[in-house]
Amino acid sequence: MRSFSESYRDAGVNIEAGYEGVKLMKKHVQRTMIPGVVSDIGGFGGLFAPDLTGMSEPVLVSGTDGVGTKQRIAQLMNKHDSVGIDCVAMCVNDIICCGAKPIFFLDYIAIGKNEPEKVATLVSGVAEGCVQSGCALIGGETAEHPGTMSADDYDLAGFAVGIVDRAKIIDHDRMRPGDVVIALTSSGIHSNGYSLVRKVFNVEHADLGAYVDELGCTLGEELLRPTKIYVKPVLAAMDVADVHGVSHITGGGFYENIPRCIPDGLCAKIDKSALRTPPIFGMLQRMGSIPEHDMFNTYNMGVGMTMIVAKDDADKALAALKENGQDAYVIGEVVSGEEKVALC
Incomplete structure (x- = not known):
């Protein structure tokens, strides 16, 4: 039956x-x-x-x-x-x-x-x-x-x-001042902060199919751009470099996610001027009148993942990431401090 x-x-x-x-x-x-x-x-x-x-x-x-x-x-x-x-x-x-x-x-x-x-x-x-x-x-x-x-x-x-x-298993206790913070580029907004995105762009009534010169695509295409998957390049970098911490930059942005791999007494000092931030974030901040702090506390700002490695292994890690198709670059270093993350 x-x-x-x-x-x-x-x-x-x-x-x-x-x-x-x-x-x-x-x-x-x-x-x-x-x-x-x-x-x-x-x-x-x-x-x-x-x-x-x-x-x-x-x-x-x-x-x-x-x-x-x-x-x-x-x-x-x-x-x-x-x-x-x-x-x-x-x-x-x-x-x-x-x-x-x-x-x-x-x-x-x-x-x-x-x-x-x-x-x-x-x-x-x-x-x-x-x-x-x-x-x-x-x-x-x-x-x-x-x-x-x-x-x-x-x-x-x-x-x-x-x-x-x-x-x-990545041992954060091996992290030391002088370690290098590497940024792995994001594909865009990824999958966080979309309640704010929908509010700013009024998506229920927006023309999502309209081409936006600033973005080089339609608004809908940009907002639906898939989250980048970092598995293969990150595992490749771990095979050749002394990795002391990895953070997935999701909801909560830099301020919530980077500290999750930072031991007490240390701080990831990030150089904001080094960041390669895609246009969608500037557009979102401008149209929504969003304070800079809130942007970095909500979005990845072009950095989907950070990797902290021993200084002597930074070049090896960068090479492994790039060989596996992942754009990556240095955005800071680990210093002594109580903040766990500082954007300078």
Whole structure:
């Protein structure tokens, strides 16, 4: 007997649409299959057998996050193929900060009305993010929420697991004055501060398809630009350099995120004049009359991640990052102090 509930459908949930969505997304999931995947999509749990070769004490590292209100831009533009990259990025960029390699990912989509093609498009972005970060998409869930969400609305979140040998976990206690602070460039706003972005640009009524000379693209294209995934270049730099701290610059900006890897008694002294800040941030600050402090306390300002390395290893780290396609440059140094971060 086929699985079908007319009563459930009359209440707003279409079971068959869910099955169709799973069928359509399988081709995207297949792109993420890496050694270690045991299960296939559609089971009750995702199975993964990690390769522990060479690890004396493997440690699992997990991270979870969502795309936030950036999703509203995608909904307004009816463009749903990139926010999945943001979802993966927000999770895997966190777990690499301790030196872990992402191994698998699961997603969760709550949606007002299950449209199989839209769900599959969302998952295609998740799959692309997994490919970029070298991890497998081994499962997920799509939940139809009639009556609590509008038909066009959805919320995308995810969960990543990585692994690292305990001996290779980044040790912040080894940080010393004179260490170098390296900036890894962002692709733009990434996935934080979008409640303020939406307010400043009045996105519900703005022409998101209008070309903006200052940006070199349309406003919608800029605001939907996917979060950069730093996994491969960061892990490559960790292989060749003495890394003492890594920070993912997300909500809270410089002031909240950089201190998370700074031991007491030390301060990351950042040279603001060295920053290469994309035009979108200047446009946002100007149009919203946002104080500079609030900009640096909300946005990445063109720096999606910072890496603190021993001074003698700075050139090696920069070379490894650039060899792996990541623009990076020095923006400061570690000094003695109690502030943990100072922008000068």
